[in-house]
Amino acid sequence: MKKTFLLVLIILTVKNLIAKDVEFKPHLWSINDPEGGLITTYMGRKSLFLYQGFAFLKGLLLTDGTIEVDFNAHGNRGFAGIVFRSKNKESHELVYLRCHLSNKPNAIQYAPRFNGVMGWQLYSNKGHIANTEIPHNRWIHLKLEVKGKKAFFYVNDSSEPDLIITDLKQKVSEGEIGLWALNGPGHFSNFSYTKTDPEPVEVELNQIKPINPNFIDRWKLSNVFKEGDLNIDQIDNDFLKKLDWVDVVTDQNGMLDISKYRKKITQIHSSPVKNGWDDVIALSTITSNKKRTINLSFGYSDKIKIVVNGKLMFQGNNSFRSKSPRFLGIVGVNNETLTIPLVKGENQILFVVTEQFGGWGFITKFEK
The missing domain is CATH 2.60.120 (Jelly Rolls)
Structure with a gap:
């Protein structure tokens, strides 16, 4: 009996750790982008174009785990990133790229959003911003690992995190995951996620x-x-x-x-x-x-x-x-x-x- 229970537990754990690919299909996503939100083919891939808005994955709540997506920046002044632990489009965690500031100290930005206000001006010190290269008109890979009060953001398959956030500002709880863009930055492709067991949080x-x-x-x-x-x-x-x-x-x-x-x-x-x-x-x-x-x-x-x-x-x-x-x-x-x-x-x-x-x-x- 114990062996059977252990086997079931291992199977469930392994199943949870396998990345789940999600296609960009209208019935799978809740898209709010009046000027974009187009599911199309771009540079040989089925992709989602976001100009100024959100796309949330339907039917999933995630506390801890990994979110991955490929992104193609068009080269104009714009912003694009990954939303997680979202209660709604007014309150969530957000890590994004400043697509026009490649190789600048604030090319990557962590900015929690509370009650509709994204507080990037308050969170622009070490642990909130980082330098990275953001090529234009080319697919690059973005990966976000979320663990309790911490998050680790990787750009373009880097072996080490480009940004380590040690104190996420939202309360640790499950929420929706998705994508965000402002000022028409580009296309997203190959979205996937992995759920992991939530990290224990000692104090808020x-x-x-x-x-x-x-x-x-x-x-x-x-x-x-x-x-x-x-x-x-x-x-x-x-x-x-x-x-x-x-x-x-x-x-x-x-x-x-x-x-x-x-x-x-x-x-x-x-x-x-x-x-x-x-x-x-x-x-x-x-x-x-x-x-x-x-x-x-x-x-x-x-x-x-x-x-x-x-x-x-x-x-x-x-x-x-x-x-x-x-x-x-x-x-x-x-x-x-x-x-x-x-x-x-x-x-x-x-x-x-x-x-x-x-x-x-x-x-x-x-x-x-």
């Missing part, structure tokens, strides 16, 4: 302490306003008491991804530069044992106003192309430094953070 992200004790990691977030509906001069304690607050925590690197907790109320377009602008208030407290000044280092996306104990101390615009045609708006803790006065006791730190697209969030660190 909000249970992990920040790696630097000077990060301000505990905040409250208000409900969302359309930009222009929130008058900074009218924000007082009476106004704040009327808002709908949620307690939030940064990740271990000090980054607060607002979209994880709050959803934009203006329309999100398939072309992100057409998005509206939304505001949220972030509130925290610094306790001081005496009257003094501290230096606050911070980065933000897209715009911010900083109010300390009721006084406006800073306002800035870090949005995409706001400072030059090539300005990306990448968020880092040393983007800005501000000297702020503290009173003895509790000090109210208030941010008004405004988002259009690319990442709604901030990171803060204080130095004594």
Whole structure:
């Protein structure tokens, strides 16, 4: 009996580890791409052309495993990649290629999407971006291995991962897998996947302490306003008491991804530069044992106003192309430094953070 059970277990395990090829046929895929989404023959292969949208494999939920596909980039400025652990097209994990940035430091990008906002501006450091060669008008192989909170991305049959992600931002759970494109990058072919048993996850992200004790990691977030509906001069304690607050925590690197907790109320377009602008208030407290000044280092996306104990101390615009045609708006803790006065006791730190697209969030660190 034990031998029979063991044999069945081995057969099931081996069956699970065999890659399953999936053809591009309309009844197998849910395709949402008004300008593309064509199943056609390209360079001798049956393939799927995506211009600006998604293609999700129907009837499959995957937590851990391997996703593989061949891709052919057309050479224009565009983006294409693999979606996994998707709850819907508004919340999932995503690894993609910047097809026009071959051999550049950010040719590969990891960017989780929460509530419709893909936060690439928040996640553009080591472990989120990588260099790789992206040939044009040629089939290349992409492979993504997903294991618990980690993912490994290979380009063009490389023996070592081109990008290793050690801290996936979505909660570890099963979700749909699929493909994504923006600005008409090219064709996909030879899609396959393998399911593996989920890796055990000891703690979720909000249970992990920040790696630097000077990060301000505990905040409250208000409900969302359309930009222009929130008058900074009218924000007082009476106004704040009327808002709908949620307690939030940064990740271990000090980054607060607002979209994880709050959803934009203006329309999100398939072309992100057409998005509206939304505001949220972030509130925290610094306790001081005496009257003094501290230096606050911070980065933000897209715009911010900083109010300390009721006084406006800073306002800035870090949005995409706001400072030059090539300005990306990448968020880092040393983007800005501000000297702020503290009173003895509790000090109210208030941010008004405004988002259009690319990442709604901030990171803060204080130095004594």
